[in-house]
Amino acid sequence: xxxxxxxxxxxxxxxxxxxxxxxxxxxxxxxxxxxxxxxxxxxxxxxxxxxxxxxxxxxxxxxxxxxxxxxxxxxxxxxxxxxxxxxxxxxxxxxxxxxxxxxxxxxxxxxxxxxxxxxxxxxxxxxxxxxxxxxxxxxxxxxxxxxxxxxxxxxxxxxxxxxxxxxxxxxxxxxxxxxxxxxxxxxxxxxxxxxxxxxxxxxxxxxxxxxxxxxxxxxxxxxxxxxxxxxxxxxxxxxxxxxxxxxxxxxxxxxxxxxxxxxxxxxxxxxxxxxxxxxxxxxxxxxxxxxxxxxxxxxxxxxxxxxxxxxxxx
Ligand code: A3P
Numbered sequence: 001x002x003x004x005x006x007x008x009x010x011x012x013x014x015x016x017x018x019x020x021x022x023x024x025x026x027x028x029x030x031x032x033x034x035x036x037x038x039x040x041x042x043x044x045x046x047x048x049x050x051x052x053x054x055x056x057x058x059x060x061x062x063x064x065x066x067x068x069x070x071x072x073x074x075x076x077x078x079x080x081x082x083x084x085x086x087x088x089x090x091x092x093x094x095x096x097x098x099x100x101x102x103x104x105x106x107x108x109x110x111x112x113x114x115x116x117x118x119x120x121x122x123x124x125x126x127x128x129x130x131x132x133x134x135x136x137x138x139x140x141x142x143x144x145x146x147x148x149x150x151x152x153x154x155x156x157x158x159x160x161x162x163x164x165x166x167x168x169x170x171x172x173x174x175x176x177x178x179x180x181x182x183x184x185x186x187x188x189x190x191x192x193x194x195x196x197x198x199x200x201x202x203x204x205x206x207x208x209x210x211x212x213x214x215x216x217x218x219x220x221x222x223x224x225x226x227x228x229x230x231x232x233x234x235x236x237x238x239x240x241x242x243x244x245x246x247x248x249x250x251x252x253x254x255x256x257x258x259x260x261x262x263x264x265x266x267x268x269x270x271x272x273x274x275x276x277x278x279x280x281x282x283x284x285x286x287x288x289x290x291x292x293x294x295x296x297x298x299x300x301x302x303x304x305x306x307x308x309x310x311x312x313x314x
Contacts, residue, residue: 013270016047016172016271021047021110022038022047023050023110024050024052028047030175031187031192033179033183035168035193037174037194043134044191044195044196045194045195048110048111048112048173049109053107053108053110056107056108057107057131057133057139058137058141059140059141060129062147062148063147063148065125065126065127066125066127066129066140067126068129068140068150068151069128069130069150070131071153072198073132073160075154075155075160076153076155076219076222077130077132078100078266079219079222079279080153080217080222081100081104081128082100082253082264083230083233083253084128086248086249086252087233087237087239090245091244091249097263099262100266103128104130105123105127105130106129106130107120108131108133108139129148132195133195134201134204134205143208143213143214144208144213146213147213149214149215150205150214151217152214153218153219154202154218155218155219156220156282156311157198157199157296157300158288158296159281159282159284161188161296162283162287164184164188164193165181165185165188166274166277167275168193168194169184174194185288185292185296189296199303199309206308217232218311219281223281226253227246227250230249230250255279259276259279282314297313300313
């Protein structure tokens with residue numbers, strides 16, 4: 001099968017370019033400080049989530065062996081991805097794959113993970129899918145009517161906001177957004193960043209957390225009690241838990257190991273050179289000013305009136 005050039009050219013995934021990777025160019029929008037986005041289903045999305053790819057992702061025929069991990073951006077989804085790849089491969093890097101990225105399918109994206117229908121059908125089970133969609137835009141249609149297993153990971157929104165700022169700043173896919181931190185925090189709180197409101201996103205999955213085929217995780221729990229959370233994931237997926245396997249996965253997926261391992265460090269994508277930034281809980285404290293912290297806490301309390309999120313904003 002002929003693979004798209006991006007897949008063959010594994011060490012030089014170039015910058016995202018509207019002209020090459022986006023269609024429907026007339027509907028791309030530019031906000032303050034050049035922030036580039038498109039609207040899909042009224043949710044702010046990156047330009048590389050094209051209407052065509054999005055529709056394709058919604059109609060994928062999922063299998064009961066499929067695993068789809070999902071999150072709001074910068075919530076630990078790449079960490080979860082590596083954990084999943086190791087679980088389904090007996091704790092080892094798959095022999096036929098060169099990178100974590102090439103071990104996954106991200107159907108809604110036209111850029112880093114292009115996949116054709118034929119390629120997806122030819123992929124042996126279990127297939128692992130990546131998604132950053134809110135529940136109502138999930139891979140394969142309505143998740144609770146779907147045979148696929150979905151794992152959602154959420155993270156403290158203050159850490160997400162900071163991580164996301166450094167991820168989006170001056171990047172091709174954000175139109176080289178050049179805003180200062182306080183501008184970013186404002187549009188993050190308004191839900192005007194790619195993937196929309198953190199609250200709407202997390203709430204959309206939280207409301208379905210008790211469904212048999214949905215597992216809801218938190219980044220902070222993985223940090224605090226990795227082996228317990230790993231066992232939870234393996235139980236959910238129906239994998240036996242051997243102590244040596246648990247230890248092996250725990251060692252391979254530390255922040256330090258993922259950052260230095262060429263399989264997982266994403267260095268083949270040029271603009272991901274600082275993807276593994278800090279990997280900490282509450283590193284927001286190094287970024288938020290006191291007044292920003294108070295404003296965010298107040299905003300959070302209002303949005304979280306019914307106490308559905310469980311993050312200690314500290
Ligand atoms: P920071 O920017 O705070 O360091 P995603 O993969 O969803 O985009 O999330 C990226 C965030 O997860 C980044 O956060 C990244 O450093 C962190 N991360 C990636 N791998 C990790 C690991 N093995 N352990 C802890 N954090 C990790």
